[in-house]
Amino acid sequence: MLLVGRDLDCVRGGRLVFEGVAFAVAASQALCVTGRNGAGKSSLLRQIAGLVRIARGSIALENGDPELSVAEQAHYLGHLDALKPSLSVRENLTFWARYLGDGDGDVEAALAALDLDALADLPAAYLSAGQRRRLSLARLVAVPRPIWLLDEPTSALDAAAQALVARLMHEHLSSGGIIVAAVHGPIGLDGALELRLGGPA
Numbered sequence: 001m002l003l004v005g006r007d008l009d010c011v012r013g014g015r016l017v018f019e020g021v022a023f024a025v026a027a028s029q030a031l032c033v034t035g036r037n038g039a040g041k042s043s044l045l046r047q048i049a050g051l052v053r054i055a056r057g058s059i060a061l062e063n064g065d066p067e068l069s070v071a072e073q074a075h076y077l078g079h080l081d082a083l084k085p086s087l088s089v090r091e092n093l094t095f096w097a098r099y100l101g102d103g104d105g106d107v108e109a110a111l112a113a114l115d116l117d118a119l120a121d122l123p124a125a126y127l128s129a130g131q132r133r134r135l136s137l138a139r140l141v142a143v144p145r146p147i148w149l150l151d152e153p154t155s156a157l158d159a160a161a162q163a164l165v166a167r168l169m170h171e172h173l174s175s176g177g178i179i180v181a182a183v184h185g186p187i188g189l190d191g192a193l194e195l196r197l198g199g200p201a
Contacts, residue, residue: 001027001063003048003070003147003178008057010043017043021057023195027146030169030179030192039198041182042078045149048180049076064146074147075100075140079155081132085125089116092124093138101143110142115164129156137165140172148172150181154188162188 008021017040025031033041046052048059050071061070083092090107097105111117114134119127127135133156140148148169154162166188169179181187 001061001146001176001178003059003061003180005044005048005059006057008044008047008059009055010040010047010052011055012043012052016055018197019056021195021197023193025178025180025193027176027178028173030173030181030189031195032187032189032192033180033182033195033197034184035197041197042151044197045076045151045180045182046078048147049074049149051076061147070147073145074149075143075145076149076151077136077140077153078151081136083124083127083132083135086123088121088123089127089135090120092135093142096139097142100139100145105142107142110138113141113168114138115161130158130161133157134161134164137168141168146177148177148179148181150179152182152184 003025005021005023009019010017021044023031033044035041043052047054048070050069059070061073064073090111093107093110097107111120114137116134116138119131154165157165169189173179181189
């Protein structure tokens with residue numbers, strides 16, 4: 001499996017954000033996208049996720065599922081945690097598992113993996129920023145997909161939670177998955193490929 005971006009341009013609001021971007025990430029590899037604020041890190045992830053139009057170029061997943069688009073084989077974790085405050089932790093995760101998968105997925109295993117078991121019946125409105133982030137990350141475990149698109153995945157997480165997420169990322173890579181992460185600093189993906197946008201950060 002190989003995720004390939006060829007000669008990509010991105011235009012947002014009439015402004016050329018980046019042009020001529022290319023990358024190739026194989027199974028069991030991670031790509032860290034770096035660069036200054038506004039260089040297009042989030043926009044590139046959103047292009048892969050099918051959320052931002054590609055002005056020029058192409059993105060393809062070689063040897064993926066030919067019946068599915070790249071976006072349908074990817075999880076996108078953006079800056080905002082898409083949670084309904086009145087639903088419990090378990091109910092929020094169950095909704096996403098049903099929306100993204102063919103059933104309830106493995107909700108209980110995902111709660112355990114992100115250390116959310118004890119909070120499962122608590123309304124999401126009562127979660128801290130770090131707990132909300134871990135609940136968003138739990139979607140990646142509940143419904144397996146080969147590509148993880150992570151925009152600053154460790155933001156709002158304490159050291160213990162950052163280590164937990166690093167372990168999950170390494171497990172995903174060990175199972176043949178692909179990770180593309182927009183980062184400003186280390187997130188525990190030593191040895192990852194790097195793509196710098198917009199010149200020196």
